[in-house]
Amino acid sequence: MGKILVTGGLGFIGSHTVVELQNEGYEVVIIDNLSNSSIKVLDGIVAITGKQPIFEKFDLRDKHKVQEFFRIYQDITGVVHFAASKAVGESVEKPLLYYENNINTLVYLLQEFGKFEHSNFIFSSSCTVYGQADELPITEDAPVKTAESPYGNTKQIGEEIIRDTCKVHQHFNAISLRYFNPIGAHESVKIGELPIGVPQNLVPFITQTAAGLRSELSVFGNDYPTSDGTCIRDYIHVVDLAKAHVVALERLMSHKNKSNYEVFNIGTGTGSTVLEVIQSFERVSGEKLNYKFADRRAGDVISAYANTKKANTELGWKAKLSLDDAMASAWKWQKSLNF
């Protein structure tokens, strides 16, 4: 069966995907430079599955290290590539850091893994490539728009690099998964989201406010043309998202893919407003959240949620967990961190 490399495997989505890969019997090798994660996540993974992944700590920006890795691990049969910088706002301030960290590392991985006889590659992409889609729900053939941020641009460029690689190397098989909004935590409360500093994303800010780490949540705009004036997103439980990676990898490894480069939207297919997320949190936690309405956040799209038909029918994957499940798991995780 060979080994599966998970880059960024100690990160939020990466760690949940390592657990699901191990649950399916795969032997996992993690590369992580710990720039945005903690070595304690490795203990959390082992506590859940009882299996110790191989862990290599180095930075994928070091091309020689990447070359050395693939010289040593010649039995890697699949790569799930998460390692990247992902803060939209930071990418506007530090574009070159994002282009170096998100693009150079992808090129080095493709160069070295592409030398293998069979290469199965899963790329962590994002619905951010669509910008504000003209039609909702969003299908995979919706036009990719000029990115609103260097972060979003690195996802678009990353997809194009992989697509062009697959065009000239028929032995190279890849799938880009365009995530919507991953939230929640593993039911074991052993792994979850560990935002460093002030959370940029909605759900960790909600749970930190309820835990008393933040004084109040600012809702960025309540004058949008939506049911309650707040933005709509497709919030997907991180465990459902992790399982989508295993299904995508198995599609490639069992040669069920229809072409050697495919793209799938990974979401629930349901849009929720910010206020609906807050109501879900209050419902499942019994807490009253302290929030206020504030100005709109630059770069926010009004509404984004997935048309999941292609993932459901072709990939054979469907999200199973609800918004309430995700919010309940996020709150359990937050409480495990603080109390």
Ligand code: WQD
């Ligand atoms: C969701 C909604 C905010 C914080 C981003 C990236 C995407 C992916 C997920 C990496 C929006 C509102 C938020 C707050 C708020 N990242 N909000 N108060 O912006 O949809 O997606 O994170 O892969 O690529 O673009 O997620 O959680 O930041 O915001 O009102 O304190 O919550 O305005 O409407 P977003 P988010």
